[in-house]
Amino acid sequence: xxxxxxxxxxxGKGTQAQRLVAKHGIVQLSTGDMLxxxxxxxxxxxxxxxxxxxxxxxxxxxxxxxxxxxRISEPDARNGFILDGFPRxxxxxxxxxxxxxxxxxRLDAAIALKVDEGILIERMKxxxxxxKARGETPRADDDPDxxxxxLITYRNQTAPLVAYxxxxxxxxxxxxxxxxxxxxxxxxEALTSPGRVKRASAGRSTRQSARKAAxxxxxxxxxxxxxxxxxxxxxxxxxxxxKSPRKKAGxxxxxxxxxSTSKRRRRLTKHK
Ligand code: AMP
Numbered sequence: 001x002x003x004x005x006x007x008x009x010x011x012g013k014g015t016q017a018q019r020l021v022a023k024h025g026i027v028q029l030s031t032g033d034m035l036x037x038x039x040x041x042x043x044x045x046x047x048x049x050x051x052x053x054x055x056x057x058x059x060x061x062x063x064x065x066x067x068x069x070x071r072i073s074e075p076d077a078r079n080g081f082i083l084d085g086f087p088r089x090x091x092x093x094x095x096x097x098x099x100x101x102x103x104x105x106r107l108d109a110a111i112a113l114k115v116d117e118g119i120l121i122e123r124m125k126x127x128x129x130x131x132k133a134r135g136e137t138p139r140a141d142d143d144p145d146x147x148x149x150x151l152i153t154y155r156n157q158t159a160p161l162v163a164y165x166x167x168x169x170x171x172x173x174x175x176x177x178x179x180x181x182x183x184x185x186x187x188x189e190a191l192t193s194p195g196r197v198k199r200a201s202a203g204r205s206t207r208q209s210a211r212k213a214a215x216x217x218x219x220x221x222x223x224x225x226x227x228x229x230x231x232x233x234x235x236x237x238x239x240x241x242x243k244s245p246r247k248k249a250g251x252x253x254x255x256x257x258x259x260s261t262s263k264r265r266r267r268l269t270k271h272k
Contacts, residue, residue, distance in 0.1 A: 001024050001026055001080040001082075001108050002026075002080050002081055002082075002100070002105060002106070002107050002108050003020065003026075003080075003081075003082040003083070003107070003108055003109050003110070003111060004082075004083045004086075004087070004096075004107060004109070004110040004111065004165070004170075005017055005082060005083065005084050005085075005111050005113065006110055006111065006112040006113065006158070006161055006162060006165070007112060007113030007114075007115060007176055008115060008117065008120060008150075008151055008154040008155075008158075009120075009124075009141075009147065009150045009151065009154065010115075010120045010121075010123060010124045010127075010147070011113040011115045011120065011176045012113060012176055012180065012183060013084050013085065013113060014030065014084060015180055016111075016113070016180075016183060016184060016187060017030065017082050017084040019184050020082050020187070021082060023188075024080060025079060025080075026079055026080035026081050026082055027076050027077050027079075027080075027081045027082070028081070028082050028084055029068065029071050029072065029077070029081050029082065029083050029084065029086070030084040030085050031064050031067065031068065031083075031084075031085045031086040031088075032084070032085045034067050034071065035049045035053060035059060035064075035067070036053075038067075039053065045063055045067065048060075048063060049063065053140075053141060054140045054141060054146070055146070055149065056141050056146040056147070056148075056149035056150040056153060057149070057153060058088055058089065058153055058157060061089055061091045061092050061095070064086060064088070064092060065092060065095040065096075065099075068083070068086050068095075068096070068099070069095075069099055072099065072103075083096075087158075087161060088154075088157060088158045088161075089157045089158065089161075090160055090161065090164060093161055093164050093165075107168075107170050108170070108191075109170050109171075109172050109190070109191055110161070110165035110168075110170045110171050110172070111172050111173075111174060111187055111190065111191075112162050112165075112171060112172070112173045112174065113174055113176030113183070114173055114174065114175055114176050114177075115176040115177055116177055117151055119177065120151070121144065121147060121148065121151070124142060124144070124147050125144055127142070128142050128143075128144075172187070172190035172191065172193070173190075174186040174187055174190055
């Protein structure tokens, strides 16, 4: 299974990712964790990312894309993975599509955690205070000002991905403000929702509706209602009301004759 978790910082992506890892036997690939490890190790990527991350901005796409491309090629990711914090921009999403296509893989779902940003900031503030009270050092980017910047960055650069995955029909939205257990249950349900089944047969139904449309599909309910309101007629009524040329001339209607050639031929044979 290959999944994406979308949601602003503090939405609980990491917590849900860990649960999905245990449930589906897949690996969690958190670009935030990978970048923090690079910063701690003082690698060239880490040196490049350090200040950007501390400001709450996004590390350049090429850097993150390269990290993810390497990581998903590792053996432990063969069984599937959950991307936590990637993609974060539309170009990153395009890059991921290309990476997966090259490997003949596809994404199973993009899970979006919907949250209230105001409540999120309050939650983060509480978390930081609790960490400080325990004598722990909060992350540099957990500072309230930086968090606000990270939320703005999310809104501007990452939120458009919701529409991106909606268009790809892989989006599953879940209420991220519920309890951890409730969110987990909602994700499980979303992953086995009928939407997935429907999508599987979408090709055939699309062809069927295209054929129907080509034959002259019935007017939509809205169009029919509009026509009625305007004092007009529906297509069926209009047909039955239309006068034939004989009727207009006051002549009696002719008996219906068989239209198909075979019926006509049979009739002619009978007359002979
Ligand atoms: P996170 O732990 O996912 O909130 O990530 C922490 C920080 O790492 C972010 O604020 C960014 O500076 C950087 N980062 C993580 N993932 C990405 C990404 N996909 N693209 C760009 N920057 C990222």
